[in-house]
Amino acid sequence: xxxxxxxxxxxxxxxxxxxxxxxxxxxxxxxxxxxxxxxxxxxxxxxxxxxxxxxxxxxxxxxxxxxxxxxxxxxxxxxxxxxxxxxxxxxxxxxxxxxxxxxxxxxxxxxxxxxxxxxxxxxxxxxxxxxxxxxxxxxxxxxxxxxxxxxxxxxxxxxxxxxxxxxxxxxxxxxxxxxxxxxxxxxxxxxxxxxxxxxxxxxxxxxxxxxxxxxxxxxxxxxxx
Amino acid sequence: xxxxxxxxxxxxxxxxxxxxxxxxxxxxxxxxxxxxxxxxxxxxxxxxxxxxxxxxxxxxxxxxxxxxxxxxxxxxxxxxxxxxxxxxxxxxxxxxxxxxxxxxxxxxxxxxxxxxxxxxxxxxxxxxxxxxxxxxxxxxxxxxxxxxxxxxxxxxxxxxxxxxxxxxxxxxxxxxxxxxxxxxxxxxxxxxxxxxxxxxxxxxxxxxxxxxxxxxxxxxxxxxx
Numbered sequence: 001x002x003x004x005x006x007x008x009x010x011x012x013x014x015x016x017x018x019x020x021x022x023x024x025x026x027x028x029x030x031x032x033x034x035x036x037x038x039x040x041x042x043x044x045x046x047x048x049x050x051x052x053x054x055x056x057x058x059x060x061x062x063x064x065x066x067x068x069x070x071x072x073x074x075x076x077x078x079x080x081x082x083x084x085x086x087x088x089x090x091x092x093x094x095x096x097x098x099x100x101x102x103x104x105x106x107x108x109x110x111x112x113x114x115x116x117x118x119x120x121x122x123x124x125x126x127x128x129x130x131x132x133x134x135x136x137x138x139x140x141x142x143x144x145x146x147x148x149x150x151x152x153x154x155x156x157x158x159x160x161x162x163x164x165x166x167x168x169x170x171x172x173x174x175x176x177x178x179x180x181x182x183x184x185x186x187x188x189x190x191x192x193x194x195x196x197x198x199x200x201x202x203x204x205x206x207x208x209x210x211x212x213x214x215x216x217x218x219x220x221x222x223x224x225x
Numbered sequence: 226x227x228x229x230x231x232x233x234x235x236x237x238x239x240x241x242x243x244x245x246x247x248x249x250x251x252x253x254x255x256x257x258x259x260x261x262x263x264x265x266x267x268x269x270x271x272x273x274x275x276x277x278x279x280x281x282x283x284x285x286x287x288x289x290x291x292x293x294x295x296x297x298x299x300x301x302x303x304x305x306x307x308x309x310x311x312x313x314x315x316x317x318x319x320x321x322x323x324x325x326x327x328x329x330x331x332x333x334x335x336x337x338x339x340x341x342x343x344x345x346x347x348x349x350x351x352x353x354x355x356x357x358x359x360x361x362x363x364x365x366x367x368x369x370x371x372x373x374x375x376x377x378x379x380x381x382x383x384x385x386x387x388x389x390x391x392x393x394x395x396x397x398x399x400x401x402x403x404x405x406x407x408x409x410x411x412x413x414x415x416x417x418x419x420x421x422x423x424x425x426x427x428x429x430x431x432x433x434x435x436x437x438x439x440x441x442x443x444x445x446x447x448x449x450x
Binding site: 132 | 361399407438442
């Protein structure tokens with residue numbers, strides 16, 4: 001669609017459709033080249049709108065991606081909670097449920113790292129509040145599922161677990177998705193091999209480690225001697 | 226110093242001194258307002274140079290902060306390795322050694338999150354290589370200390386541990402240092418209380434959990450039924 005074809009959306013339905021188109025474009029571009037590099041102009045160009053049209057819907061690029069992060073949290077829990085429930089009683093399978101549902105969501109893993117560092121700093125406090133309220137609800141869903149599946153875990157353990165797996169997914173995703181020049185560097189320098197990370201097995205192993213650590217603390221208090 | 230006072234540094238010593246002044250200014254500004262917001266112009270203004278003078282020493286702001294991250298890794302290991310050694314045999318004290326030495330280095334914790342996400346993407350592949358070589362040496366120092374202090378841990382466990390504590394320190398630091406508008410939001414909304422994090426105890430608890438998890442896997446293989 002040429003920029004000149006743009007007409008202002010009039011109805012509520014039209015406005016919602018425009019908004020959805022912008023979010024879909026942002027999602028597609030971020031999956032292709034990483035959240036960090038996508039600008040408002042990229043989003044506008046992709047759907048054939050002028051940048052000013054996009055700015056009528058979203059105050060900043062951070063607002064676009066914070067909305068995708070919000071949707072991403074609900075979508076992750078919609079998959080993760082039943083996967084945890086069907087793994088009840090088995091720490092390794094619970095870890096697999098958490099890690100697999102994250103691995104299947106590369107954009108969400110990318111967004112997890114950007115949310116506190118970049119996204120929450122580029123929007124209004126009201127937008128952060130809306131985001132936080134929904135995230136905290138999703139965290140509660142996670143905690144309920146994890147403590148039901150592994151009853152030795154306390155509520156605090158469940159919160160620590162979701163904090164840890166999100167930190168690990170976020171960090172491992174960034175490290176395992178370097179820019180092409182850095183990836184080429186790794187390929188040409190075998191002694192940099194330890195700097196490379198295979199995301200899915202690393203996230204699974206780390207998630208299992210955290211669960212085993214939380215369980216071991218409940219079963220045998222750590223030695224203090 | 227007024228910008229007009231600037232004279233190009235001629236000797237190797239003068240050049241090193243200029244470079245050190247720029248790094249010191251970047252460190253001071255980043256500690257005061259966070260790595261994310263410090264620009265090359267801020268650094269230049271702080272030391273009374275023109276921005277073009279700073280650009281003769283560092284290709285981008287990312288190059289400045291990648292150098293501070295490099296120095297930060299060596300500085301962390303200089304403190305962490307002896308602290309781990311003096312905690313040998315006690316998982317909780319090893320966790321304390323790791324978490325305390327990170328907590329004492331707020332700029333490094335901030336930089337840890339920025340390195341893969343932002344810093345490595347704003348410099349040449351050569352600069353990334355120099356950074357990686359030094360980081361991998363520091364990781365080796367960590368692994369040797371951790372496996373000596375807790376001999377049930379394998380080398381792979383040591384690498385998983387340093388990956389996890391860096392991911393946790395980075396993520397917890399960002400979450401526990403929101404912008405002032407977001408901090409005000411937390412204070413005024415008690416139901417957002419679970420979104421706030423107290424960095425030092427959270428990092429200690431998470432580090433201990435990961436160590437206990439790694440140890441429990443070595444002592445009793447996880448159940449697969």
